[in-house]
Amino acid sequence: MATALVTIGELAKRTGLSVSAIRFYEARGLVTALRSAGNQRRFARADIRRLAFARIAQSLGLSLAEILAELATLPAGAAPTHADWAAISARIDARLAERVALIERVRARLEGCIGCGCLSLERCALYNPGDRAGQAGAGARFLLVD
Numbered sequence: 001m002a003t004a005l006v007t008i009g010e011l012a013k014r015t016g017l018s019v020s021a022i023r024f025y026e027a028r029g030l031v032t033a034l035r036s037a038g039n040q041r042r043f044a045r046a047d048i049r050r051l052a053f054a055r056i057a058q059s060l061g062l063s064l065a066e067i068l069a070e071l072a073t074l075p076a077g078a079a080p081t082h083a084d085w086a087a088i089s090a091r092i093d094a095r096l097a098e099r100v101a102l103i104e105r106v107r108a109r110l111e112g113c114i115g116c117g118c119l120s121l122e123r124c125a126l127y128n129p130g131d132r133a134g135q136a137g138a139g140a141r142f143l144l145v146d
Contacts, residue, residue: 005034005042015051022051028064030054030071046079060096
């Protein structure tokens, strides 16, 4: 029978993360270690899935705050159910679809700009005389709007 708790070394081996990465995630609240009588970290086996999810979510471009928010919906110290993961997956899918749509809009506008051939700043949709767009705040203004 498997033990309910795993060492940080076992957690690193099972997740492919370094011990220092696990400590980083612990400090940020993604996982919580219990302490043994000898003051060594022990983690719930469910933390293997939580850290695996964090790795995947980061590779999809989710921020640490987004990952924390999603993990906060899971039961603490227990293995998530299929329904738990399905709900998280649906929320992430919606965010990814929004990002893809934004990228496609930017791409279409950028391709149109590069290929327009106007060679005129007066007619250019991206030209920003007097920094008019700066009044709306920092960052790109013309390519990101609908």
